[in-house]
Amino acid sequence: MGIQALTAAELAKKVMNQEPLFILDVRNEDEFQDWRVEGKNVEVINKPYFELLDGVDEILDRIPSDKEVLVVCAKEGSSQFVADMLAEADGGDYLYLQGGMKTWSEHIEPVKAADLTDGGELYQFVRIGKGCLSYAVISNGEAAIVDPVRLTDAFASFLEEKQAVLKYAVDTHLHADHISGGRDLAERFGASYLLPEADAGGVTFSYEPLEDGKTLTVGGTEIDIQAMYSPGHTIGSTSLIVDDQYLLTGDILFVDSIGRPDLAGKAEDWVGDLRETLYSRYADLDGDLVVLPAHFSKHEELDDNGLVMAELADLYARNHGLNIEDEAAFRRAVTENLPPQPNAYETIRQTNMGQVEPAEEEKTEMEIGPNRCAVS
Template sequence: MNATTGLTKMTSHELARIVFHHKELFILDVRNETEFSDWKIEGKGIEIINIPYFDLIDGVDSALDKIPENKPLLVVCAKEGSSVFVAEQIVEAGRTNVSYLEGGMKAWSEHLEPVKVGDLKDGGSLYQFVRIGKGCLSYMVLSNGEAAVVDTLRMTDVFEQFAREKNVKIAHTIDTHLHADHISGGRQLAAKEGATYWLPPKDATEVTFSYESLEDGKEIEVGKSKINIQPVYSPGHTIGSTSLIVDDQYLLTGDILFITSIGRPDLAGKAEDWVGDLRTTLYTRFKELSNDLIVLPAHFGKVTELGEGGKVAARLGDLYQDNPGLNITDEAEFRRTVTENLPPQPNAYQEIRQTNMGKINPSEEEQREMEIGPNRCAVHDQ
């Protein structure tokens, strides 16, 4: 708490805990309308309004009428400066329990919150890293002093720090496919940690670097007791998309199957060609797997998909009941659903693919800008 203003700083970590635990928070977002309508902070206990800061330069009276006095208030903007400017005026007007978001939406977009998914048979464990501001999910499999990171996000320092805390060495980084909505940190993390970087060969035909082929029949072992990661070729979102069965309990589906939607086939410009693959993966190949596998996707579309403690997970058998993308019996209708009326493509997705192939090397600031906005990798993300 700043003694002179009575204004408190809230970190992205603190905000993530509020969202995960459905606590009540009123948010005043002071960015411009376009940015607000593109993406914003969401959560079950969150109530949010948008008044651009440039409407509040001469005073905040017009905003005070819209802000309830009985709820904690968080003011957010793009980076931080404008939220402090507005929040200070609100505190001066006599309001209490007012905070601003440290680092603004930029920090929120990059924040990763680790959530434990469960224990593995040999005493190891599996963690999900929720990039809550963008809807991306990474995973870390830990066992006997070693770790494998799956669908590593760009903020590799988070994984390095987590591995150090847990006293494990990162031995593998695995990408289930060539990502189009975010820049992979897999290759960079592997280079820093001396780990092996795995990528499906069919997604890697244009890459400029060496990698280990992620293919059916190969087994990736983590730790002395050999936690098994088994690749399952599951094309459709990309031609190489490969899911992973971990410890015979978990199915990491990448961008093929989500909790309330399925992967879109058009981000590499080949929707028509890949519809058949997508159908076969979802309606034949995954059906042959155990219904008791816990599906862990690389994205969530809506904040309502966050379950207990922020975890995004569902039993495969339950998804065959509830996920609309798995319940389209008519093939022609399926084809229409996954190729027509798709949501807008993710921001800068072409450049992101080029970056993930190693063809272009944007600066950190450029990478950050490329990733702005929601992920939009699912068919039903509107």
């Protein structure tokens, strides 16, 4: 009998390995409905902490005996208390999430996505609790990191492990749902920071323009990263083609949806650009290119290896956002009845432009919650 802490990293392994797990989430119902831990073999129920202060007897019959049971809350304290009550009530073993959903939001898991030309490697960094995806291209001791989040220690540890020097930190667009770590990484390692110029109108810092047709060479094996202008989510959105095999789409195209054009208040202005990118620019590309987006919305988008990826031709066959033939219908689909906008998205945009600098605790609170960059 007893309770034990489970770290966010350990939880991520269980979710990505599709291990059976039962979760009792003791946050308030509105927080639970907005965002929770999800996975293929994860069962989750919600019972707010304040309803359990007098005891846990009323939920004991809902707790399985054949699975690991994890109790989660916002910051740890309430889940530890409830886990202890459950252990005392039935003599079982219970886990609680160390650091609560805050740590779940911030955990980053690097997953190898592919081997590239002449010994190069491509990694996808899965921020599983937030739905953010970043990438590292490594070749011959050099690296480029694309769409890094603000939690830059994860990338620094990775570079140290791989004994790679950071050459480029790249943002495919000005992000609105999370704070970029691109500038911080570039300053930390003396690398170049690249941002599309059309998205940089209000920035307060220096950057290298990420331009259509620009080629970034990583390592002596010359794994080319080719920039391709692909507006629509933002006016500057730029995709990257890596090693002629992989298409990093930023927030333009996802595995299960397409990007929304409204996070800068420009939906009506940018919807035409979005359609042009998806229905013309991308349609002219090789269908064998593997799409690697900057976000995912549902755990079902992760494959059995814990990666989010799909061939472009496959997405044209099954992604609803790529199959709306009528232009007026497409316009309605991406401008009306959209999901709620990301938490603090305007402040996040200002932060990414260098116009404001919130405290670390405030940054954490700004990013709490799910990814909301997709149309649906």
